[in-house]
Amino acid sequence: MTTLIRKAIYTREDEDALVADGCEWNFHNEETKEHIHSLHPYPAKFIPQIPRRAIELWTEPGDIVYDPFNGCGTTILEASIAGRHGIGTDNNAVAILASRAKAALYSKTDLDALGRFATRIKGGLDFAASRPDLIPSNKNFHYWFDPAIIARLAALKGLILAENEPVRTLLLAVFSSIIVRVSYQDSDTRYSRILRKVAADEVDKAFGSRLTDTIARIPDAMVPGRVPVDVVQADARSVPFIADGSVSLIVTSPPYLNSYDYHKYHRQRLHWIGDEGSVEFARDREIGSHDEFTRHDATPEGYFEDMGACFAEWTRVLKKGGSCLIVVGDSIVSKQAVHVGDKFVDMLVEHGLSYKKRWIRTLHSTKRAFNVKNSRISHEHVLLLVKP
Numbered sequence: 139m140t141t142l143i144r145k146a147i148y149t150r151e152d153e154d155a156l157v158a159d160g161c162e163w164n165f166h167n168e169e170t171k172e173h174i175h176s177l178h179p180y181p182a183k184f185i186p187q188i189p190r191r192a193i194e195l196w197t198e199p200g201d202i203v204y205d206p207f208n209g210c211g212t213t214i215l216e217a218s219i220a221g222r223h224g225i226g227t228d229n230n231a232v233a234i235l236a237s238r239a240k241a242a243l244y245s246k247t248d249l250d251a252l253g254r255f256a257t258r259i260k261g262g263l264d265f266a267a268s269r270p271d272l273i274p275s276n277k278n279f280h281y282w283f284d285p286a287i288i289a290r291l292a293a294l295k296g297l298i299l300a301e302n303e304p305v306r307t308l309l310l311a312v313f314s315s316i317i318v319r320v321s322y323q324d325s326d327t328r329y330s331r332i333l334r335k336v337a338a339d340e341v342d343k344a345f346g347s348r349l350t351d352t353i354a355r356i357p358d359a360m361v362p363g364r365v366p367v368d369v370v371q372a373d374a375r376s377v378p379f380i381a382d383g384s385v386s387l388i389v390t391s392p393p394y395l396n397s398y399d400y401h402k403y404h405r406q407r408l409h410w411i412g413d414e415g416s417v418e419f420a421r422d423r424e425i426g427s428h429d430e431f432t433r434h435d436a437t438p439e440g441y442f443e444d445m446g447a448c449f450a451e452w453t454r455v456l457k458k459g460g461s462c463l464i465v466v467g468d469s470i471v472s473k474q475a476v477h478v479g480d481k482f483v484d485m486l487v488e489h490g491l492s493y494k495k496r497w498i499r500t501l502h503s504t505k506r507a508f509n510v511k512n513s514r515i516s517h518e519h520v521l522l523l524v525k526p
């Protein structure tokens with residue numbers, strides 16, 4: 139039991155050797171919030187250096203790079219910058235919005251339009267027409283927001299919807315990024331209600347400052363040779379739209395078992411930015427959620443079944459010789475250690491991939507995003523497999 143508390147890494151291999159070797163994936167002293175990567179808060183997102191290194195090592199310009207658990211699009215943006223074609227799937231509409239906004243190819247005209255929008259709202263949103271038609275109508279919605287904030291957010295959304303693409307998507311992503319901050323939700327990783335006083339102009343200030351920051355970051359990602367990305371709202375267990383043998387590299391970080399509920403913590407955002415049914419779409423397809431695996435009699439089998447379906451798809455879409463780099467943590471379910479890293483290696487080998495190498499990387503002490511009780515937080519596995 140000491141091991142569980144010490145580092146919560148469980149492996150049959152020589153752990154010390156794996157940790158020592160893992161430092162090449164740590165990037166502790168590097169800038170991890172470069173350019174537009176920090177557009178939207180997203181729990182457990184990659185630091186860009188991980189997909190960047192994998193893309194450099196195992197792909198060529200023009201190749202396809204796939205991230206099945208795309209999150210806020212770190213992998214596909216890195217792929218696009220490196221001249222590769224990134225494909226990302228995620229079941230959560232917030233992930234889809236954030237990644238489309240991050241990875242869009244902005245022109246000087248778009249930047250000018252964004253600048254004009256920022257100038258227009260500089261003095262506040264009092265001028266914006268009220269838009270009661272844009273207020274989400276779901277039950278309990280008012281429990282999470284001050285009424286004045288709801289009116290302000292709807293008015294702001296009205297202004298955003300009047301813009302053209304890709305400016306509209308970028309503005310909506312910035313809008314989504316401030317939702318938790320102006321709501322009664324405690325934080326991005328705590329779904330409890332804190333009844334605090336939020337002044338209506340908090341919307342104006344939070345949105346204005348995030349937008350200004352984002353506009354300043356966009357030019358750094360406007361590099362020559364960028365390739366458009368495909369972001370698809372889909373369940374990673376079934377991706378028939380990706381052709382057999384087409385992908386050169388899968389680089390991904392799956393949802394960690396029993397660590398997080400993306401559908402829940404993003405729920406207020408989903409109500410504001412998603413279509414009808416997007417909360418259910420995210421909830422009903424989420425793999426490994428804390429809600430599901432924290433039940434007193436829970437066992438991890440369902441998680442491995444779901445991941446098995448994904449692994450079958452990965453084996454299908456990878457080219458011969460294509461690589462697969464997975465970053466994942468171990469976990470605890472019903473007080474039992476779950477050796478996720480070891481199990482993934484065994485399963486992927488059963489699916490026909492060949493095991494090349496593994497490392498254990500250490501997370502920076504200030505960047506641990508998960509619930510300490512249920513999952514590993516200080517170390518994670520980096521697994522490399524290849525399709526023979």
Ligand SMILES: C[S@@+](CC[C@H](N)C(=O)[O-])C[C@H]1O[C@@H](n2cnc3c(N)ncnc32)[C@H](O)[C@@H]1O
Nearest residue numbers: 183184207209210212228229230373374424425
């Ligand atoms: C650890 S996060 C990935 C973060 C990502 N690497 C980034 O840099 O933002 C895991 C993601 O898996 C998504 N997810 C969970 N179940 C899924 C499913 N069945 N299909 C596709 N995505 C899923 C979650 O919505 C979440 O965005």
